[in-house]
Amino acid sequence: MNPALKDVRSVMAMAAFFLVSAFPLLSNAGPHDPFPPGYSMGNDGTILHSGGPSGRQPWAPAGFYGDTLNYGFSACGIDYYDAMDNYESSHISQALAGGWYRYKSLVCKASYAYLQALGAYNEQEGFFSAATTAIPFANTSLELTGFRSGLMDGSKAHESFVHAGMSVLVSLRYAALSLSCGDLPLKAAADAGFDPPPTLTAAVHTRFNGMGAQGVACELWKEGDYQFRFSVGEEYNFNNYFSVCTALSTNPFMLHFGVTVLWSNTSASLAFVQHPVLGWSKGLTFDWAH
Amino acid sequence: MFSTSLVKQMTACLKPALWVLLFLISSLSANEFVAITELLKNPVGPSNGIPGDASNECLEITNLGSDTFYIDSLFLFDNPGGIDSIVPWDTLKNGVLSPHQDCRFNSSVLAPGACAIILDPDYFKALQVQPSSRFTIDSGTTILTVNRTGIGNDGLASNDGVALYKGTHYSISRIIASAADACANFTLSDTIRQTKPQPPEGVSIIPSSLLFCPPAFVACPTGLSLGHFERTQNGWLAEWKFADKNTGTSTPCSLACLKSGSLLPSQASWAVERIVSNTVTALAQGSFQMNSTVARMVVSLPLDSAVYKFHISENNRLTDWTIDLSGLWTPPFPLKINELFPRAQTDDPEWFEIVNSSSMPINVNNWRYGNSESSFPITQEDLVVGPGQFLVVTKDKTLFSARFPAISCVCQPDAWHALDNYKDTLCLWNNRGVLCETVAYDYAWFDNWTDQSLARVSVQDNGTSSASWVVAPKPSPGQPNASAVLRATQTPSLDIGPIPFSPNNDGKDDFLSIQCVLPATYTATLAIYGFNVRKYCDAPMGNQTQYLWDGKTGNGGAAPVGPFFVIATIKNVAQTIVIRKKGILWR
Numbered sequence: 076m077n078p079a080l081k082d083v084r085s086v087m088a089m090a091a092f093f094l095v096s097a098f099p100l101l102s103n104a105g106p107h108d109p110f111p112p113g114y115s116m117g118n119d120g121t122i123l124h125s126g127g128p129s130g131r132q133p134w135a136p137a138g139f140y141g142d143t144l145n146y147g148f149s150a151c152g153i154d155y156y157d158a159m160d161n162y163e164s165s166h167i168s169q170a171l172a173g174g175w176y177r178y179k180s181l182v183c184k185a186s187y188a189y190l191q192a193l194g195a196y197n198e199q200e201g202f203f204s205a206a207t208t209a210i211p212f213a214n215t216s217l218e219l220t221g222f223r224s225g226l227m228d229g230s231k232a233h234e235s236f237v238h239a240g241m242s243v244l245v246s247l248r249y250a251a252l253s254l255s256c257g258d259l260p261l262k263a264a265a266d267a268g269f270d271p272p273p274t275l276t277a278a279v280h281t282r283f284n285g286m287g288a289q290g291v292a293c294e295l296w297k298e299g300d301y302q303f304r305f306s307v308g309e310e311y312n313f314n315n316y317f318s319v320c321t322a323l324s325t326n327p328f329m330l331h332f333g334v335t336v337l338w339s340n341t342s343a344s345l346a347f348v349q350h351p352v353l354g355w356s357k358g359l360t361f362d363w364a365h
Numbered sequence: 366m367f368s369t370s371l372v373k374q375m376t377a378c379l380k381p382a383l384w385v386l387l388f389l390i391s392s393l394s395a396n397e398f399v400a401i402t403e404l405l406k407n408p409v410g411p412s413n414g415i416p417g418d419a420s421n422e423c424l425e426i427t428n429l430g431s432d433t434f435y436i437d438s439l440f441l442f443d444n445p446g447g448i449d450s451i452v453p454w455d456t457l458k459n460g461v462l463s464p465h466q467d468c469r470f471n472s473s474v475l476a477p478g479a480c481a482i483i484l485d486p487d488y489f490k491a492l493q494v495q496p497s498s499r500f501t502i503d504s505g506t507t508i509l510t511v512n513r514t515g516i517g518n519d520g521l522a523s524n525d526g527v528a529l530y531k532g533t534h535y536s537i538s539r540i541i542a543s544a545a546d547a548c549a550n551f552t553l554s555d556t557i558r559q560t561k562p563q564p565p566e567g568v569s570i571i572p573s574s575l576l577f578c579p580p581a582f583v584a585c586p587t588g589l590s591l592g593h594f595e596r597t598q599n600g601w602l603a604e605w606k607f608a609d610k611n612t613g614t615s616t617p618c619s620l621a622c623l624k625s626g627s628l629l630p631s632q633a634s635w636a637v638e639r640i641v642s643n644t645v646t647a648l649a650q651g652s653f654q655m656n657s658t659v660a661r662m663v664v665s666l667p668l669d670s671a672v673y674k675f676h677i678s679e680n681n682r683l684t685d686w687t688i689d690l691s692g693l694w695t696p697p698f699p700l701k702i703n704e705l706f707p708r709a710q711t712d713d714p715e716w717f718e719i720v721n722s723s724s725m726p727i728n729v730n731n732w733r734y735g736n737s738e739s740s741f742p743i744t745q746e747d748l749v750v751g752p753g754q755f756l757v758v759t760k761d762k763t764l765f766s767a768r769f770p771a772i773s774c775v776c777q778p779d780a781w782h783a784l785d786n787y788k789d790t791l792c793l794w795n796n797r798g799v800l801c802e803t804v805a806y807d808y809a810w811f812d813n814w815t816d817q818s819l820a821r822v823s824v825q826d827n828g829t830s831s832a833s834w835v836v837a838p839k840p841s842p843g844q845p846n847a848s849a850v851l852r853a854t855q856t857p858s859l860d861i862g863p864i865p866f867s868p869n870n871d872g873k874d875d876f877l878s879i880q881c882v883l884p885a886t887y888t889a890t891l892a893i894y895g896f897n898v899r900k901y902c903d904a905p906m907g908n909q910t911q912y913l914w915d916g917k918t919g920n921g922g923a924a925p926v927g928p929f930f931v932i933a934t935i936k937n938v939a940q941t942i943v944i945r946k947k948g949i950l951w952r
Contacts, residue, residue: 109898159945192928196949266952267923299920327898
């Protein structure tokens with residue numbers, strides 16, 4: 076490679092890294108969802124393979140994808156928490172579906188999520204992310220998310236708002252460093268309590284090694300005071316078809332467990348998240364790529 | 366001239382003869398019934414002052430008979446040194462009592478049913494010195510006085526009794542009425558005693574029993590009520606007395622009644638009724654015989670928790686009295702201690718609340734309270750607590766009434782058994798000395814007890830158990846315990862609402878009601894979590910059963926819209942229970 080071009084790419088990678096880092100430090104942070112959906116639910120996003128199902132997730136930043144496959148689809152369903160002592164038959168659940176497409180060094184992802192609670196409240200989320208892999212070692216993406224939430228009986232007007240985000244994945248020899256800044260309001264909701272606060276996430280994800288793959292992730296956001304969340308996870312591959320993962324997170328304390336079955340470019344993941352007070356959340360994800 | 370002197374001579378001769386005739390008539394009258402119906406021995410003011418004991422002692426007499434009573438040869442005495450002739454108040458000699466212009470003066474007769482007040486002659490001076498010391502006397506009341514400087518021998522001491530008699534300074538023709546500890550044929554060498562009750566300054570005594578011997582008096586519930594006998598209803602006076610021995614299942618009850626100021630009307634009838642759960646059964650009934658002043662009858666009353674009423678019907682007008690059987694028999698545990706306030710403050714005296722959990726009225730006269738170390742009478746006067754009614758027993762009635770002015774059924778015992786601030790046992794004994802109630806409390810049972818009252822959650826349960834008592838959010842003397850309804854439960858529960866709730870200050874569903882109902886031995890901590898699993902805030906329930914959440918997080922920010930969770934962690938010594946409820950927040 077031309078040394079000059081190499082220098083330019085290095086400078087661009089550094090610039091992208093600092094650009095992404097600077098955004099969240101200027102803002103507040105914190106998403107509504109308690110944990111990431113899909114494949115990442117079982118490891119709280121600590122395990123990331125740009126060439127595996129974690130990088131292909133349509134609801135994850137496009138910058139996290141780094142494979143040669145051209146397109147794919149995913150679907151996920153999550154049932155949140157244990158049955159409680161009221162509305163026993165009414166669940167809080169979310170369904171997600173999306174796809175992605177790669178054209179040369181451009182990757183686009185789009186997904187749609189629908190959350191309903193107790194048959195009385197719903198949230199819809201449209202997600203779009205575009206990334207480029209042109210920068211060596213640093214895949215950078217921009218995200219755009221539109222939200223719409225409201226009461227299902229129509230007694231109150233729905234509220235809509237739009238957020239933006241940026242992500243970068245820096246791939247190194249033994250690990251990858253991911254940085255993302257989400258929920259930066261482009262169009263804020265009229266009242267407080269709708270917009271989740273912006274969040275800065277930084278994580279280190281190892282490549283597969285003799286002990287599987289490991290990862291740590293940190294989140295920072297401002298909710299009154301600055302809040303910090305730490306996660307650490309592990310995934311172990313028994314073979315090319317079967318893997319298990321687990322993760323632990325703080326603030327709030329939660330335990331994540333996941334099982335993934337892979338067959339060629341298709342995978343299915345079953346994940347569980349346990350919270351000491353609210354109980355178990357269950358998630359199931361299917362992924363197909365070509 | 367001749368005729369005039371003849372008339373004067375005849376008048377001079379006839380006048381004594383007429384007085385003798387009147388005396389004979391009055392002494393022979395079968396329908397004479399004059400009673401001392403009020404006696405003020407300890408008026409407001411110094412013992413030798415004017416106004417005070419030297420001027421404001423007084424006596425009320427009522428002519429309950431059907432004949433006119435003549436105030437002649439009428440004397441009052443309390444001991445050999447205190448024999449007073451009763452005379453009409455002479456406005457020329459004794460002075461004009463301006464505040465009582467509507468009363469009757471210079472009158473020596475007392476019409477049937479009428480009242481007369483025997484005032485100290487110095488009462489006139491008292492009005493001159495301090496007009497506000499005047500009595501309130503019903504209009505038309507006959508005003509009498511004594512022919513010496515004061516009533517009785519140097520006034521009436523608190524244990525002095527009095528008797529009215531017809532006769533002279535040196536002999537008794539017949540006793541008219543008395544206020545004394547016992548029925549007796551007094552002689553002028555006797556000292557008459559009347560020791561109970563001894564009410565506070567300014568409070569008179571009135572008879573609680575006139576138709577049976579021995580007479581009994583109680584403190585006037587209204588303090589002073591000159592000019593009328595308050596124990597009559599529609600002109601009727603009824604009393605009853607039980608035999609000393611009963612059969613165990615029933616008791617003979619002697620009833621007596623009279624119609625004030627007249628003979629018993631023949632068209633009137635009487636009945637004794639037994640009332641159980643609104644079912645009325647007549648035990649005895651009859652009509653009155655003419656030409657008698659007092660009717661007497663005997664009825665056998667079963668000893669049970671029914672309510673017994675004696676009623677008189679006259680011209681379709683009913684007058685009834687509840688016969689108090691509780692002095693003879695009560696259900697096993699009729700009175701319960703329902704609330705305690707041991708931790709007194711400067712202006713908030715100690716008190717405890719009693720509730721009558723039986724179906725019969727209970728007279729707490731001579732009931733005792735305390736514990737094995739000391740016990741004292743609640744009261745030594747008749748004080749009836751009706752079924753379901755409350756009685757507050759306090760160390761200081763004045764302070765208590767200032768703190769709770771709406772609570773009227775309050776009693777201050779003569780001696781107070783102090784309630785320990787930390788742990789104590791309190792018992793009730795009935796008038797026969799039988800232990801009827803025991804409660805206990807211990808500060809270790811309660812997490813948040815500072816200076817609140819302790820409320821009993823259920824009078825059906827053992828009052829010595831920690832499960833029976835909770836710290837009351839607000840004191841409720843004389844009223845049902847609010848916590849009794851909520852904390853008498855055996856199982857804890859948590860309710861939230863409305864769902865969804867919208868804390869947007871539009872006046873509708875702006876608060877989430879979190880109601881946590883706990884058995885007495887349980888404590889709860891509540892927390893509110895968001896869908897993002899972060900704890901929004903703790904719900905400080907304290908001793909309340911309800912908390913209203915305004916939709917804000919612990920740092921004052923607006924909680925996110927969407928699902929949220931209310932988590933109650935409920936503990937007692939044996940177990941921990943977690944109740945989780947979910948809701949929706951919208952803005």
